[in-house]
Amino acid sequence: MTTWDRYGRDVLSRDPHKPKLTASSKIRAQIGLVVEDAETGWTGAVIRVEKSGGMLVVALEDRRGRVRTFRMGAGFLIDGQPVILIPDVTVPPDRAKPAVTASGSLAVAGARARVARESRIWVEGRHDAELVSRIWGDDLALEGVVVEMLDGVDHLAERAEEFAPNPQGRLGVLVDHLVTGSKEERIGHQVAAKWGPDSILVLGHPYVDVWQAVKPGRIGLAAWPKVPPGTDWKTGVLRALGWPHASQTDIAAAWRRILGSVRSYKDLDPALLGRVEELIDFVTTTA
Secondary structure, three states, rough: OOOOOOOHHHHHHOOOOOOOOOOEEEEEEOOOOOOEEEEOOOOEEEEEEEEOEEEEEEEEEEEOEEEEEEEOOEEEEEEOOEEOOOEOOOOOOOOOOOOOOOOEEEEOOOOOOOOOOOOOOOOOOOOHHHHHHHHHHHHHHHOHHHHOOOOOOOHHHHHHHOOOOOOOOOOOEEEEOOOOOOHHHHHOOOOHHHOHOOEEEEEEEOOHHHEEEEEEHHHHHOOOOOOOOOOOHHHHHHHHOOOOOHHHHHHHHHHHHHHOOOOOHHHHOOHHHHHHHHHHHHOOOOO
């Protein structure tokens, strides 16, 4: 009679404690490829390959624009897997021009969207979300950051209670018209004080509406029209411009026209650019 041994015939034939070795793959150091130096943990995109001290080195730029060089070869990781970097002979490094995203960041070759983080960025409304996505969409996908609509700062305290931000699940909030003495400033301070600086960051821009963050020259204006107090800002602007403004359909059409004029970060006011970049850094950094 044959007996089946579920544990195998020779329990000593394999050492279960012996580490499993993973072979390193050879990867061409293409401009924009994101790798991690296994020894230091430095992560960045390849911006050039050059000779230094008689050996080939690869320069890696992190998302904050800092650059370090490392010896070409073994000792790198991609998605946690060991790789050996070799020169990319298809494009001479001194002639390659790295592509950039709409936000001005170095574009990552062959990048896939990262699994969403627990941390979030909240913006006040749909137009804010669409503008952020247009400029920072590639960066946010790479970092695994989800942008959600708050539908008004009045809901911030209630929504924050539901989210319960913490140092591992951070919350970044972009608020319209965040100026000294405003309702928006008061609400932002109260919520930030409750959850602490390692859990939530509330920032804002000075504009009544995010439309103003688009440089007026993009739609042929020297400046955005001044709207009388008590008048809905979008309606007042469209009326001053002679654009249709009687309905939400008119406002939506105007926004599509404005958004369509935005090509890159250069078309936005720095007061918005800096705040969004700061929020991205905050939610992608672990305390």
